[in-house]
Amino acid sequence: MDIDMDYERPNVETIKCVVVGDNAVGKTRLICARACNTTLTQYQLLATHVPTVWAIDQYRVCQEVLERSRDVVDEVSVSLRLWDTFGDHHKDRRFAYGRSDVVVLCFSIANPNSLNHVKTMWYQEIKHFCPRTPVILVGCQLDLRYADLEAVNRARRPLARPIKRGDILPPERGREVAKELGIPYYETSVFDQFGIKDVFDNAIRAALISRRHLQFWKSHLKKVQKPLLQAPFLPPKAPPPVIKIPECPVPSMNEAGYLLDSPLCADVMFVLQEQDCIFAHKIYLATSSSKFYDLFLMECEESPNLDETQCNKENTNKDVLTSHLETNSDSDEASLKSPDVKFPPESSDSLNTLEPESGETNSAARSLASWGKGFVSVNKEMQVNPVSKRTCPVTVVKMDSSVQAGPFKTVLQFLYTGQLDENEKDLTRLAQIAEILEVFDLRMMVENIMNKEAFMNQEITKAFHVRKANRIKECLCKGTFSDVTFKLDDGSIKAHKPLLICSCEWMSAMFGGSFIESSKSEVVLPNINKTSMQAVLDYLYTKQLSSSQELDTLELIALANRFCLPHLIALAEQHAVQELTKASMSGIAIDGEVLSYLELAQFHNANQLAAWCLHYICTNYNSVCSKFRKEIKAKSSDNQEYFERHRWPPVWYLKEEDHYQRVKKEREKEDVALNKHHSKRKWCFWNSSAVVA
Known part of the structure; x- marks a missing residue:
């Protein structure tokens, strides 16, 4: 055109x-x-x-x-x-x-x-x-x-x-x-x-x-107006910051495998043929295998008077066994009191309690033999941990001669990690031991590898970890197989050192280092309440945040910061923001609560929660300031500077709005006066025209 x-x-x-x-x-x-x-x-x-x-x-x-x-x-x-x-x-x-x-x-x-x-x-x-x-x-x-x-x-x-x-x-x-x-x-x-x-x-x-x-x-x-006034631009409210949850630090296969290879806080020793000994942890085995769960629970019920043993007192598995274990009391007492027991033993004297004397019957061996294939006997001894070099009570389980050290170690590795190396050489013997110990997940994985269907093992591993997480949470609630008790301000909580070592660097340093707590069955944690500690343990065991109504989010954030758990801090921040948002949408005033959250969140490195609080205060600055002017003035200089810079509506807009309304009124007065003037001129014109006529 x-x-x-x-x-x-x-x-x-x-x-x-x-x-x-x-x-x-x-x-x-x-x-x-x-x-x-x-x-x-x-x-x-x-x-x-x-x-x-x-x-x-x-x-x-x-x-x-x-x-x-x-x-x-x-x-x-x-x-x-x-x-x-x-x-x-x-x-x-x-x-x-x-x-x-x-x-x-x-x-x-x-x-x-x-x-x-x-x-x-x-x-x-x-x-x-x-x-x-x-x-x-x-x-x-x-x-x-x-x-x-x-x-x-x-x-x-x-x-x-x-x-x-x-x-x-x-x-x-x-x-x-x-x-x-x-x-x-x-x-x-x-x-x-x-x-x-x-x-x-x-x-x-x-x-x-x-x-x-x-x-x-x-x-x-004629109807064209002079340039009009422009109303000031009100900037949009900044969107609230999104609480970002970092990737969950799930213990890897290498970490769990390392705990088996370097058995800190081990409470189980398996004795195999030719006196090969493997240290392990009850909590890992019991939560991965029903067979080991029944074995260790049975062993706990048979030795309720040992102060060093932490076990569940509930008789939930009485129908599993047909008879109780009977051990030589003199031999047990001697082994518990002897401080000179070393590992590895240079002779078979330390295992005498496991071998039946000539002409005598060993009821314990008979009980385990009739209870499950592959097991011979079980008893409690004092042994020297190969890592910490400290003498501690250990459950000694003697295995049948058909259980060889190499495949059995692979079975334990699976129970710790839920994974199996596809390049494992002795799959046939491994399948036999998995069948004997009733580790059916491992048996299926071996069969998949032999059938060249190893890709199916990923789903087995996922299901394995889901079941394991549920059993771990149950053991935390009941205190089953616990080996440490935390003494808190308002009570005590039983826990498991191996799981804590794998889940928290702070706990790993305390229980795996040279601190005195590593050899103690009771650890005092001052200025910590039971609810917050329970939430931390739930997180360390399951990597999820418990939704208890009694939970104080700020106390949990302080405790998570103390234990150096940034992922838990992020989960607690998300929970706090969700609760505050929910309360605000339901009409509950949260201005005072947000003000109290702000500097505490900044002090305990909850930076995302602090950013959300700053955003809420800035976007509701007029209402917050009208109610809590003294509290606003009491905040740090950095926070007050942030309020002034990011408050909404901004100061420049408020000034422009005042100026716009003032000039608008002045222009309206001018227009009214101008209209009156034009009306008067018209009246004079028509009046003069009438006189002339």
């Missing part, structure tokens, strides 16, 4: 609008937003700046641009033609200024120099080339006033001058310059699509009013 067609249309006013200003202030982006309806993200707008001039030929070659140029302002049909210009001061722009109807003079609110050039260079140039043309002053890039400047600077090109907080101009600076020059002032943001229509509609009004003075016979221009 030809550009001249609009000039030929009746009652269509064609307006030439020239846009000028410094480089990189947003002139071309503003023109494209009006002429082409372009919408870009903030970082796309700021990432790079390529000096460009929007081509006026777009009206001739692009139907969409031509259609968008047409508008109706104050009942006047117009066709707006936008002319872009270079921002270099030394360029010759006289061709662009020729026959212009209005000039839009732009500066960036993030560049004070561009505003200074408005007075010192641009306004003088405009008045030199087109002295009677109206001018509109526009502050661009309004969104930088409330944007995250660090993110903006990262998105800009590497050599670009970084935008500083002190560079951001308040609205009154632009308004003062506009008042000094006697021209209207508007602000725009292409990113927020704010002010674009205000700028160009009022530029059209300024051009039409100027044209009305020169072409007074055009009656359709």
